[in-house]
Amino acid sequence: MNTTITIAGAGPAGLTTARHLAEEGWQVTVLEEHKKIGKPMQCAGLISKAGAVINKLPVQDCILNEIQGARIFAPNGEKLFLHKYETVALVLDREKLDLNCLKEAEKHGVEVRTNCKLIDARTDTVFLQQDERGEMLKTKILVGADGANSKVRSILGLRMPSENFVNSFQIRAKGRFEKEFVELHLGNFAKGFFAWVVPESRDTARIGIGTSVQENAQQALDKFLKEKNISVQKIEHTAGVIPIGQPLKEACKGNALLVGDAGFHAKATTGGGIVTGSIAARIAAETITEHLRNKKPLKNFDKNLAGLNKDLLLHWKVRRFLNSQTDEQLNRLFEKMKKAKIEEFLEKHGNMDHPSLFAGKLLSNPKIWFLLPEALKALR
Numbered sequence: 001m002n003t004t005i006t007i008a009g010a011g012p013a014g015l016t017t018a019r020h021l022a023e024e025g026w027q028v029t030v031l032e033e034h035k036k037i038g039k040p041m042q043c044a045g046l047i048s049k050a051g052a053v054i055n056k057l058p059v060q061d062c063i064l065n066e067i068q069g070a071r072i073f074a075p076n077g078e079k080l081f082l083h084k085y086e087t088v089a090l091v092l093d094r095e096k097l098d099l100n101c102l103k104e105a106e107k108h109g110v111e112v113r114t115n116c117k118l119i120d121a122r123t124d125t126v127f128l129q130q131d132e133r134g135e136m137l138k139t140k141i142l143v144g145a146d147g148a149n150s151k152v153r154s155i156l157g158l159r160m161p162s163e164n165f166v167n168s169f170q171i172r173a174k175g176r177f178e179k180e181f182v183e184l185h186l187g188n189f190a191k192g193f194f195a196w197v198v199p200e201s202r203d204t205a206r207i208g209i210g211t212s213v214q215e216n217a218q219q220a221l222d223k224f225l226k227e228k229n230i231s232v233q234k235i236e237h238t239a240g241v242i243p244i245g246q247p248l249k250e251a252c253k254g255n256a257l258l259v260g261d262a263g264f265h266a267k268a269t270t271g272g273g274i275v276t277g278s279i280a281a282r283i284a285a286e287t288i289t290e291h292l293r294n295k296k297p298l299k300n301f302d303k304n305l306a307g308l309n310k311d312l313l314l315h316w317k318v319r320r321f322l323n324s325q326t327d328e329q330l331n332r333l334f335e336k337m338k339k340a341k342i343e344e345f346l347e348k349h350g351n352m353d354h355p356s357l358f359a360g361k362l363l364s365n366p367k368i369w370f371l372l373p374e375a376l377k378a379l380r
């Protein structure tokens with residue numbers, strides 16, 4: 001069997017890459033190891049409204065809730081309250097989003113093979129397992145969009161140490177929630193990351209936690225709920241790995257590219273990767289098209305990712321800084337940030353996806369100068 005482009009992984013990054021490529025007329029095959037697209041669901045489904053609009057994500061019938069702001073809690077319970085008085089983020093039915101991405105891809109002629117796992121790849125040949133049977137596929141280009149534990153990434157020899165990932169555990173639960181606001185909680189219960197409450201409605205929310213891979217995320221979530229006295233009725237749970245490493249220096253090797261979580265195109269601050277993965281998907285499709293049509297090097301992918309990587313690097317630096325702080329240091333930082341009126345600043349200039357757009361403004365704002373030691377430490 002021959003195909004021009006093979007994509008491993010039918011998550012949003014793989015399907016979006018496939019759709020863009022098929023729109024340009026290329027023959028694309030997507031391999032998905034699971035039987036059903038969108039399952040298992042491992043996501044809180046929170047994305048910026050601007051990110052959805054600008055990147056034309058097919059969110060039409062999957063919006064469950066609209067978010068106007070956030071409460072961000074220090075370990076001692078002190079909080080920053082950000083309220084935009086308009087919708088800044090959307091809570092999505094993530095399974096439906098993936099199915100919409102599938103529909104868009106198939107509409108443009110993409111072949112999606114489910115229950116089909118990529119097991120190896122050599123130059124122009126992909127080895128796969130379909131319904132327990134082995135098969136070979138000739139391909140010009142391979143895209144690894146196979147998630148945080150990417151097989152393609154390891155085939156390319158890019159082994160990532162465990163500190164580049166956090167384990168997560170999330171429950172969907174009944175309780176009483178403030179529908180317009182998400183909550184983020186920093187503290188010892190979430191070593192290396194944070195806990196979140198993302199409301200679907202007034203009575204249902206996704207409550208989750210990320211922790212360093214040495215910790216048990218499920219136990220960490222229990223500890224968080226107990227410590228914060230959050231009483232809820234669990235409906236279901238999910239778990240997954242979140243990449244928090246810095247952007248890869250090489251997301252293209254030979255005839256293979258890495259996109260989405262596989263390529264660390266996720267925000268290390270929050271773990272959000274739907275919007276950034278879809279940006280990387282568009283860039284991958286443009287680079288592949290230029291390569292096939294005009295013989296431009298595929299390696300240009302790394303150069304073409306520079307804008308996205310600039311933001312992802314900032315996210316990573318903030319994550320590295322936060323992870324270097326003790327709970328006491330974080331408490332003091334929150335105190336200082338409140339005094340510096342950071343809430344006002346973030347309400348006006350904050351951007352969930354592109355911190356580089358407001359980082360400069362932050363440093364040039366005299367009110368915030370006494371946060372400079374922390375800012376400089378974070379950005380070094």
Ligand SMILES: Cc1cc2nc3c(=O)[nH]c(=O)nc-3n(C[C@H](O)[C@H](O)[C@H](O)COP(=O)(O)OP(=O)(O)OC[C@H]3O[C@@H](n4cnc5c(N)ncnc54)[C@H](O)[C@@H]3O)c2cc1C
Nearest residue numbers: 009011012013033044045046118147240260261272273274
């Ligand atoms: C608990 C949790 C909460 C999250 N919350 C948010 C959030 O609120 N907002 C946000 O933006 N992001 C969130 N994320 C991150 C988000 O889910 C990911 O960034 C996003 O799914 C990445 O998309 P992707 O297409 O790169 O990878 P994935 O969605 O992981 O898709 C990869 C696909 O590849 C398939 N696959 C893997 N290996 C193979 C193989 N060898 N052969 C064939 N197929 C294979 C998998 O089955 C999967 O379908 C969260 C993640 C977790 C774990």
